[in-house]
Amino acid sequence: MGGINLYAYVFNDPLNLIDPYGLHWTDYIPDFVVAPGVVNFAAGMGDNLSFGLTDMARNAWDINDSVNKCSGTYGAGVWAGTGLSIATGVAGGIKTAGVKGAGKEFSHWIPNRMGGPRSIWNGNYVSPARHYLHDPFRYPPGWQQLGDKLNPVLQQLDRIPNAITGTAAGAGYGFGSQAANSGRKCGCP
Numbered sequence: 001m002g003g004i005n006l007y008a009y010v011f012n013d014p015l016n017l018i019d020p021y022g023l024h025w026t027d028y029i030p031d032f033v034v035a036p037g038v039v040n041f042a043a044g045m046g047d048n049l050s051f052g053l054t055d056m057a058r059n060a061w062d063i064n065d066s067v068n069k070c071s072g073t074y075g076a077g078v079w080a081g082t083g084l085s086i087a088t089g090v091a092g093g094i095k096t097a098g099v100k101g102a103g104k105e106f107s108h109w110i111p112n113r114m115g116g117p118r119s120i121w122n123g124n125y126v127s128p129a130r131h132y133l134h135d136p137f138r139y140p141p142g143w144q145q146l147g148d149k150l151n152p153v154l155q156q157l158d159r160i161p162n163a164i165t166g167t168a169a170g171a172g173y174g175f176g177s178q179a180a181n182s183g184r185k186c187g188c189p
Contacts, residue, residue: 037073039066044077048174049084052181078181082174089170093163098125107131107138109159120163134158 007014046054058064068074097120098104104125110116116123128140133147134155140146150158 036066036068036071040068040071040074041077041080043067044069044074045081045084046077047181048078048081048177051177055181078178082171082178085174085177086167086170089166089168089173090163091166092170093161093166094120096124096162096166098162100125103127105131107135107159109161111135111137121161123159124162130158 005012043054043058055064058067100106105128106118106123107126107130108116108118108123110122112118128138129146131138132140132143133150136149136152136155149155
């Protein structure tokens with residue numbers, strides 16, 4: 001009772017499903033798991049997310065012949081990788097935009113006085129000191145000790161909402177990987 005199942009690799013049927021040398025274990029994996037479409041999609045997504053490192057690894061191990069880079073499912077995997085990169089950037093940007101809390105205040109990119117909405121797509125929660133540095137109209141108590149404000153260009157760059165910069169970073173990663181991998185020879189006509 002209990003313990004390691006020594007016949008798991010043959011689904012508890014060592015008489016009919018034998019593999020004395022351990023060479024045919026993949027024969028028992030359901031076909032849908034290793035179907036060409038699944039393999040191509042996973043390879044496309046992996047190649048995109050790894051900037052082609054998974055493609056190089058498959059080449060080094062001489063197993064790249066099982067991937068059809070010309071297939072639609074490979075291309076769909078590449079686009080799924082780009083989508084995942086963008087989604088990760090959005091999530092990271094939203095997380096770093098902060099939340100209202102002690103010692104934090106909302107700093108708009110497009111100010112209220114100009115009709116800017118209050119949302120994480122239009123600002124971040126920052127400390128009063130940082131708000132002072134990049135907002136030409138913000139002067140918290142003790143502002144004289146905070147030094148000079150940033151120059152106007154840096155003020156704008158520092159005020160860009162993290163949700164936007166995160167989205168841009170994720171998109172840059174995904175599309176950058178597509179561009180970096182587009183020169184790889186895939187044998188497509």
